[in-house]
Amino acid sequence: MSLLAPLVDGKFDTESTSSASLQNAKEAKNGSGVDSEAFLTLLVAEMKNQDPLEPTSNTEWVSQYATFTQVSEIQAIGDAMNGVQAQGLVGKNVIMKVTDSTGNTDYVSGMVERVGYEEGKAHLYIDGSPYSIDDLDTVISDEYMAATEKADDVAMRLKELPSVTQITEDHVSAVVELGQIINNMTDYEKTFLAEDTIDTVNNYVTRATAIVKEAQELAAEQQKADEETAAKNAAKALADKLDSLPSADDISLANEETIMSIHETIEAMSTYQKGYVGQENLDRAETYYYRLKNLKNQ
Numbered sequence: 001m002s003l004l005a006p007l008v009d010g011k012f013d014t015e016s017t018s019s020a021s022l023q024n025a026k027e028a029k030n031g032s033g034v035d036s037e038a039f040l041t042l043l044v045a046e047m048k049n050q051d052p053l054e055p056t057s058n059t060e061w062v063s064q065y066a067t068f069t070q071v072s073e074i075q076a077i078g079d080a081m082n083g084v085q086a087q088g089l090v091g092k093n094v095i096m097k098v099t100d101s102t103g104n105t106d107y108v109s110g111m112v113e114r115v116g117y118e119e120g121k122a123h124l125y126i127d128g129s130p131y132s133i134d135d136l137d138t139v140i141s142d143e144y145m146a147a148t149e150k151a152d153d154v155a156m157r158l159k160e161l162p163s164v165t166q167i168t169e170d171h172v173s174a175v176v177e178l179g180q181i182i183n184n185m186t187d188y189e190k191t192f193l194a195e196d197t198i199d200t201v202n203n204y205v206t207r208a209t210a211i212v213k214e215a216q217e218l219a220a221e222q223q224k225a226d227e228e229t230a231a232k233n234a235a236k237a238l239a240d241k242l243d244s245l246p247s248a249d250d251i252s253l254a255n256e257e258t259i260m261s262i263h264e265t266i267e268a269m270s271t272y273q274k275g276y277v278g279q280e281n282l283d284r285a286e287t288y289y290y291r292l293k294n295l296k297n298q
Helices: 017-032 037-049 059-090 142-160 169-184 197-244 253-268 272-279 279-297
Strands: 095-098 105-118 119-124 129-132 137-140
Touching: 095 119, 105 129, 105 253, 119 137, 119 197, 137 197, 142 197, 197 253, 197 272, 197 279, 253 279
Parallel strands: none
Antiparallel strands: 095 105, 095 137, 105 119, 119 129
């Protein structure tokens, strides 16, 4: 985790959230922990300074020691339980709440890579940096992480798009993908989306649908125009071939190639294309064809 150190009172503050977490953990341990040496020191001081007229009984000494032992055992059990909890967090996503020396709170999130121990205290390693388990704020479920990642993805995709009124055919595929992501999200996942996100995406999808429809209509019109141009050109070419022939009564076998070409062209034409040829030229072509057949049969 890389952080830029802020300038404080003319000096760079190099304290990181991870170091603050470890320092706070040490201070908490030093401030609240009571070891056997400290207890014995206190016990000797108490014995030296007790009232000789009302000395503390042996029973009271034993009671104090028993109380100390119980506290020590409770602390040990607590540290052991924290260690077990820490080990169970490896591979899970967590949020750490860290307070620095100035009292500012910082939240660090990420996956627990491993667990380390210092002076018996468990520390969670996130992005290579250790944090005291005492700073654990939230354990994030896989479902929660998946939902936040999808919400972040949707937000990023929306940010990359222009306004709804400015999208073009080039943005249609991105809008369609965005719409599919929203449609495939569960109701739980949708709760992580920013307010009005679904309405905004629906507006994009509606506009993209209109753009596709307009493009299809223009393409259909262009196709129709192209077909009309092609039909007119084919009809003119056919008419030119017919005009190049002599009258039907004057044709000979020398005209066979041209006549057969005209016949085959008409046979391959659609009804729509034949409409541009015209009935007169269709009849002329048929007359030539049958006249040629008669010549060949003679």
